[in-house]
Amino acid sequence: MAYSFPEEVLEHVFSFLSSDRDRNAVSLVCKSWYDIERWCRRRIFVGNCYAVSPEMVIRRFPELRAVEMKGKPHFADFNLVPEGWGAYAYPWIAAMAEAYPFLEEIKLKRMVVTDDTLELISKSCKNFKLLVLTSCEGFTTDGLASIAANCRHLRELDLRESEVEELSGHWLSHFPDSCTSLVSLNISCLGSEVSFSILERLVARSPNLRTLRLNRAVPLERLANLIRRAPQLVELGTGAYSAEIRSDTFSNLADAFSACKQLKALSGFWDVVPSYLPAMYSVCSGITSLNLSYAAIPSTDLVKLISQCQNLQRLWVMDYIEDSGLDVLAASCKDLQELRVFPSDPFGAEPNVSLTEQGLVSVSEGCPKLESVLYFCRQMSNAALIAIAKNRPNFIRFRLCIIDPQAPDYLTLEPLDAGFGAIVEKCKELRRLSMTGLLTDRVFKYIGSHAKKLEMLSIAFAGDSDLGLHHVLSGCDSLRKLEIRDCPFGDKALLANAAKLETMRSLWMSSCSVSFGACKLLAQKMPRLNVEVIDERGPPDSRPESCSVERVYVYRTVASRQRLDMPDFVWTLDEDSSLRYS
Amino acid sequence: METSVATELRLGLPGRDRSEAKIISVSNKRSSSEMDDSCDPQQESVVPAQKAQVVGWPPVRSYRKNILQKKAESSSDGSAMFVKVSMDGAPYLRKIDLKFYTNYLDLLKALQSMFKCTIGVYSEREGYDGSEFAPTYEDKDGDWMLVGDVPWEMFVTSCKRMRIMKGSEARGLGCL
Numbered sequence: 001m002a003y004s005f006p007e008e009v010l011e012h013v014f015s016f017l018s019s020d021r022d023r024n025a026v027s028l029v030c031k032s033w034y035d036i037e038r039w040c041r042r043r044i045f046v047g048n049c050y051a052v053s054p055e056m057v058i059r060r061f062p063e064l065r066a067v068e069m070k071g072k073p074h075f076a077d078f079n080l081v082p083e084g085w086g087a088y089a090y091p092w093i094a095a096m097a098e099a100y101p102f103l104e105e106i107k108l109k110r111m112v113v114t115d116d117t118l119e120l121i122s123k124s125c126k127n128f129k130l131l132v133l134t135s136c137e138g139f140t141t142d143g144l145a146s147i148a149a150n151c152r153h154l155r156e157l158d159l160r161e162s163e164v165e166e167l168s169g170h171w172l173s174h175f176p177d178s179c180t181s182l183v184s185l186n187i188s189c190l191g192s193e194v195s196f197s198i199l200e201r202l203v204a205r206s207p208n209l210r211t212l213r214l215n216r217a218v219p220l221e222r223l224a225n226l227i228r229r230a231p232q233l234v235e236l237g238t239g240a241y242s243a244e245i246r247s248d249t250f251s252n253l254a255d256a257f258s259a260c261k262q263l264k265a266l267s268g269f270w271d272v273v274p275s276y277l278p279a280m281y282s283v284c285s286g287i288t289s290l291n292l293s294y295a296a297i298p299s300t301d302l303v304k305l306i307s308q309c310q311n312l313q314r315l316w317v318m319d320y321i322e323d324s325g326l327d328v329l330a331a332s333c334k335d336l337q338e339l340r341v342f343p344s345d346p347f348g349a350e351p352n353v354s355l356t357e358q359g360l361v362s363v364s365e366g367c368p369k370l371e372s373v374l375y376f377c378r379q380m381s382n383a384a385l386i387a388i389a390k391n392r393p394n395f396i397r398f399r400l401c402i403i404d405p406q407a408p409d410y411l412t413l414e415p416l417d418a419g420f421g422a423i424v425e426k427c428k429e430l431r432r433l434s435m436t437g438l439l440t441d442r443v444f445k446y447i448g449s450h451a452k453k454l455e456m457l458s459i460a461f462a463g464d465s466d467l468g469l470h471h472v473l474s475g476c477d478s479l480r481k482l483e484i485r486d487c488p489f490g491d492k493a494l495l496a497n498a499a500k501l502e503t504m505r506s507l508w509m510s511s512c513s514v515s516f517g518a519c520k521l522l523a524q525k526m527p528r529l530n531v532e533v534i535d536e537r538g539p540p541d542s543r544p545e546s547c548s549v550e551r552v553y554v555y556r557t558v559a560s561r562q563r564l565d566m567p568d569f570v571w572t573l574d575e576d577s578s579l580r581y582s
Numbered sequence: 583m584e585t586s587v588a589t590e591l592r593l594g595l596p597g598r599d600r601s602e603a604k605i606i607s608v609s610n611k612r613s614s615s616e617m618d619d620s621c622d623p624q625q626e627s628v629v630p631a632q633k634a635q636v637v638g639w640p641p642v643r644s645y646r647k648n649i650l651q652k653k654a655e656s657s658s659d660g661s662a663m664f665v666k667v668s669m670d671g672a673p674y675l676r677k678i679d680l681k682f683y684t685n686y687l688d689l690l691k692a693l694q695s696m697f698k699c700t701i702g703v704y705s706e707r708e709g710y711d712g713s714e715f716a717p718t719y720e721d722k723d724g725d726w727m728l729v730g731d732v733p734w735e736m737f738v739t740s741c742k743r744m745r746i747m748k749g750s751e752a753r754g755l756g757c758l
Contacts, residue, residue, distance in 0.1 A: 078638030135643075161645045189645065245687040270649070273684050275691075294649055298682070344650070346640045376640065403640050460639070485638070 011040045020045050039063060046070070047505050049087055049111065050530065053559040054095035065104045066130075067096060071111035073508045073553060074458075075483050077135065080510050080551070082536060084567040087111045089136075090120075091565075097124035105130040112136070113162075118143035122150035129181075130156040137163040141171040141190075148174035155208075156184040169194040175202055184211035188237050188268065193217040204229040213237030216270045221249055224256040231259040238268030241295070245275055253279040267291035267316075274301035284308035288335075291316040293342045299325040299353075307332045313369075314338040319355040319376065326359035330366025338372040338397075339363055346376070346403060357384035364391040372397040379410040380437055385419025389426040398423055399434035405461040408438040415439055421446035424454070431478075434458035444468035448475020456481040466493040473497035483508040490548075491518035498526050506555040510534075514552050517545035522554070523561075523573035529554055530561045533571040540571055663738065669697045669715070669746040680738045686730050693717060697746060704730035710749065719744045 005013075014037055017023050027037040043066040046052060057064075071087025089111045096103060103125045113136045121128060128151045133139075141164060147157065148171060172194045175182075182202070187194065196218070203209060209230050218226070218239030227233065243249055253276065257263075263283045272295040287309045292302065293316040302317060303325045312333040319341055321329070329336065341359070345352045357380045364370060364387070371394050380402050389395075409416055416437035424430060424447050431453055435443070439462035447454070448471035455478050463469070469489035472482065474497055482504065490513035501507055501522075516533065519540075523531040533540055534551040561572055642650075663680040676696055683689040690701050702713030709728050710716035717729035721740040729737070729744070 075638070077643045078641045079644065080638045161643070163645075242684055245685060271684070273688065275687060293646075342646065343640065343642065346642050346647075346650070401640055405636075405639060460641075486636075 007036050010036050014040055018043075042066060043105075044068070048555050048557075049089075049092065050559060050563055051505070051555060051557045054092050056558065058095060058099040062099070064096075064100050065102060066107075067092075067103070067105065068107040069111065070109045073483065073506060074110075074481070075485065075508055075510065076110055080485065082534065082567075082569060085534065085570065086563065086565050086567070088565055089113045090117045093117045093120055097121065101125065102127050104128060107132040107134070108136055109134040110136065112138040113143070114138050115140055115143035115146070119146040119150075122146040125151075127153060129153055132156065132158040132160065133162045134158075134160040135162060140165040141167050141169070145171035145174040148172065148179075149176070152176075152179065153181050154179065155181055156211075157182075158184055158186040158211075159189050160186060161189050164190055166190060166192045172202065173198045177205070180205050181208065182206040183208045184235075185209070186211065186213040186237065187215050188213040190215040191217070196222050200225055200229060206230070207232070209233065211235040213267060214239040216240050216268075219243065220253070220273075220276065224249075224252040227256040227260060232262055233260055234262050235265040235289075236260070236263060236267070237291075238266070240271040241269045241276060242271040242273040243276065245273070250276060250279055254282065258282040261286075263287065265289035265291075269295040272297045272301075274298075277301060277305050280305070281308055285310060287312060289314040293318055293340065296320060296344060303328045309333065311335055316340040316342070318342050318344045319353050320344055321359075322354045323356055323359040323362070324354070326355075327362045330362040334367060335369055336363070336367040337369050339367075339370065340374040341376055342374075343376040343403065351378050357381055360384070361387050361391070364388040367392075369394075371395055374399040374401075374434075376401045376403065378403045379407065380416060380419070381409045381411045382414065382416055382419035382422075383409075383411065385416065386422040389419075389422035393426040394429065395423070395427040396429050397432040398427065398430060399432065399458070400436060401434065402436040405436045406438050407436070415443070417443040417446065421450075424450040428453065430454055432456040435462065436460060437462075440464050441468040441471070444471040448472055451476050453478050455479065457483070459484045459487055461486045463487045463489060466490050469493035470496060473500045479503075480505045482506075484510070484512060486511040488513055491515050494518055495521060495525070498522055498529075501529055501554055502526060502556050504556070506553065508551070508553050510551040513548050515546050516540040516543070516549050519549060519552055520545070520573060527561075528556055528558065530557045530563075530572055532566075534569060535571070536569045665719075665741055665743050667693065667696075667744040667746065669699065670748045670751070672697060680741060685734055686737075690717065690729075693744075693746065699746065701746070704728075706731075713749050715746050716749055717744060717746050 010033065014023070014026060017026060023037060023041060027034045038060050039062065041061050042064060044057065044061060044064055046057070046067070046069040049069050049071045069092065072081050072085060075081060087110060089108055097120050101124065104127050106121060113133060118139055121131070131147060144164070147154065169192055194215070194217070203212065203226055210233060212226070212230060212233055213235070214226070214237055216239055220239070220241055220243040223238055227236065257280050260283055263286060266280070266287055266289070269292050274297050284305070285308070288311055290306070290309060290312060295302070295318065297320060299320055299322045302321050306312065306315065306325070306329055310332060313335050314337060315329065315333070317340070321341065341355070355377055357377060360373070360375050360377070361384050370392055373395065380400065408414055409419070417440055420435050420439065420443050424433070430451055433451065433454060435458070441464045444463060447457070454476050457472065457476070457479065466489055468487070470493040472479070473493060489509065494514060495518055519531050519533050523529065532553040533549045534553060535549050537550065540547070540549060562574065566572070664677045665680055666675050666677055668675045678692065683692065686704065694701050699715045700713060701715050701717055702710050704710060718726050719729055719737070719741045720743050721727050722742065
């Protein structure tokens with residue numbers, strides 16, 4: 001201790017460390033650094049709400065101001081996690097509301113949040129400033145009313161794609177007249193109308209409002225008035241972008257837009273009437289982010305808008321853009337970093353638009369800064385993937401979804417192993433990969449050999465045998481999240497790589513060939529892994545041990561392996577290796 | 583780790599039947615396992631019909647799926663509404679999807695672009711008087727009407743086909 005700096009100095013030095021990883025590293029240096037660091041940590045990120053318990057967090061970090069947490073695994077987005085699995089926010093919030101009266105920020109993703117939870121936050125945390133609920137569910141507009149009414153200093157309320165039970169549109173009126181602190185409001189996920197006059201007054205008295213994302217129910221005719229009251233907006237989400245063609249509506253809108261000199265991001269655009277798009281032209285040159293992923297308009301109209309946005313960095317769009325539109329994008333938007341193309345008719349048997357692998361090849365050729373892609377299409381070839389990999393070795397996120405998940409190379413009818421192999425080989429900084437198409441164990445060999453920085457991998461309907469899974473688990477040094485569905489991967493690879501699983505956040509396998517016996521063995525072997533068998537057919541021990549389980553979710557945890565909120569279709573192993581269920 | 587664990591069979595989608603790939607939709611049989619064949623009645627059953635949808639595929643989030651569904655529902659009789667469009671003097675007909683447009687203006691713009699003609703502006707009193715061409719349509723009752731007279735939604739549901747008439751001929755169809 002004679003050699004160490006005074007605590008205050010160390011604290012000051014640590015205050016410059018913002019990344020969790022740096023702070024975690026610092027706390028491992030020695031006991032006194034651990035102690036100093038834990039007292040001055042203000043922000044925490046918990047990637048899996050079951051990896052640790054609220055008590056442990058509170059014990060270690062007594063002075064938190066901001067908490068970010070994730071609950072259900074990613075595949076819950078596609079209905080692969082049965083209802084009632086877990087991820088309840090209340091126990092966390094209840095513990096933290098008591099321990100952290102000065103808590104300011106809560107960000108939750110894929111968690112179940114009740115009205116009680118929201119009310120508790122609003123009443124306990126006097127200084128509460130920021131609430132972001134991404135893909136959450138379980139609350140109603142009453143909960144929102146509590147937040148609006150009680151959080152006097154609220155700056156951000158962001159309900160990204162959460163499912164809200166809408167009892168009334170009046171919750172918005174619970175914001176008191178004295179509330180002028182709003183910086184960000186995102187209600188785009190709400191289906192029903194909110195009072196427009198209340199909304200307008202709220203916007204008018206929020207001089208710091210930078211982000212306003214409206215919901216579909218806000219008609220185009222009211223948009224101009226709203227924007228006019230907030231010319232300082234940086235991010236705007238429109239409501240339904242359609243109205244009868246009237247020149248006064250148009251000019252009103254165009255005038256309102258032209259006053260917004262700081263606008264950088266646009267979204268919303270449900271029900272677009274193309275004739276109204278030119279009303280936005282005055283702001284297009286400043287736009288860096290454009291979300292047109294709900295706009296069902298022909299390629300020609302999409303292209304007219306996009307070609308005005310020379311500084312575009314992020315584009316989300318539906319496949320109505322077609323290959324021709326992507327060609328124009330490649331030619332006009334040289335700063336493009338992220339592209340997402342969503343399917344307009346995902347369940348249709350036949351293609352309804354002319355969007356193929358060619359569009360992605362064009363963009364990869366024309367946009368030198370492109371690093372993140374999510375692309376839905378109906379055909380792919382190894383040649384195209386190889387070309388894309390060659391064009392764009394700087395990919396960090398590459399997610400391809402072919403509508404037919406086992407589609408081969410449509411030109412050669414071969415598996416797409418070589419194509420994805422090229423992606424992982426050339427893109428050395430790749431952190432996230434989702435694959436589809438006809439894929440054999442060979443592609444996993446390539447991934448295991450090359451994808452050394454890969455952190456998240458999503459696999460569906462791929463592979464031939466356990467060898468595939470083994471390649472991934474033994475080769476991908478940076479792997480944190482692995483999610484697999486409908487692959488013939490089973491016990492051998494899992495058990496042979498048990499230790500690897502403790503270095504990862506989680507592993508999800510559904511409709512694979514993992515037997516109940518192997519799950520028990522894994523749980524016995526690895527006491528710090530929670531092996532959840534999620535099976536709706538009744539107790540797994542009512543069937544032979546060699547039977548495959550419907551789903552298994554394995555995650556490392558320092559909390560108890562017997563979470564108290566397990567539903568009756570989840571089984572974990574008890575201390576004495578017997579089966580436990582609620 | 584043995585390298586000899588190789589399966590011939592793969593999990594496949596319902597009803598798939600490829601000649602060159604070895605994909606057969608059966609249960610999770612493995613050559614070297616001690617697995618009891620009879621344990622999984624559910625997974626052993628041959629998968630259902632051709633168009634059966636697989637849970638969670640394609641991976642589109644419920645939020646987006648709901649939006650797409652709303653769009654599909656709002657077009658009550660299917661996802662498209664194609665009607666034939668003829669133009670006086672043009673050698674062949676065209677077909678357009680009325681559901682793709684949300685108002686008369688966009689429809690007329692599209693027609694003008696498609697047939698390289700000028701249709702002009704609609705007025706309740708004069709119809710398309712003064713224009714070179716006037717758009718008309720046959721409704722469910724078999725009557726020929728001027729495009730624009732009825733509200734858009736009514737037009738979409740009652741229009742059976744369209745004809746772009748020469749302005750001179752259309753004069754008789756004016757509202758008053």
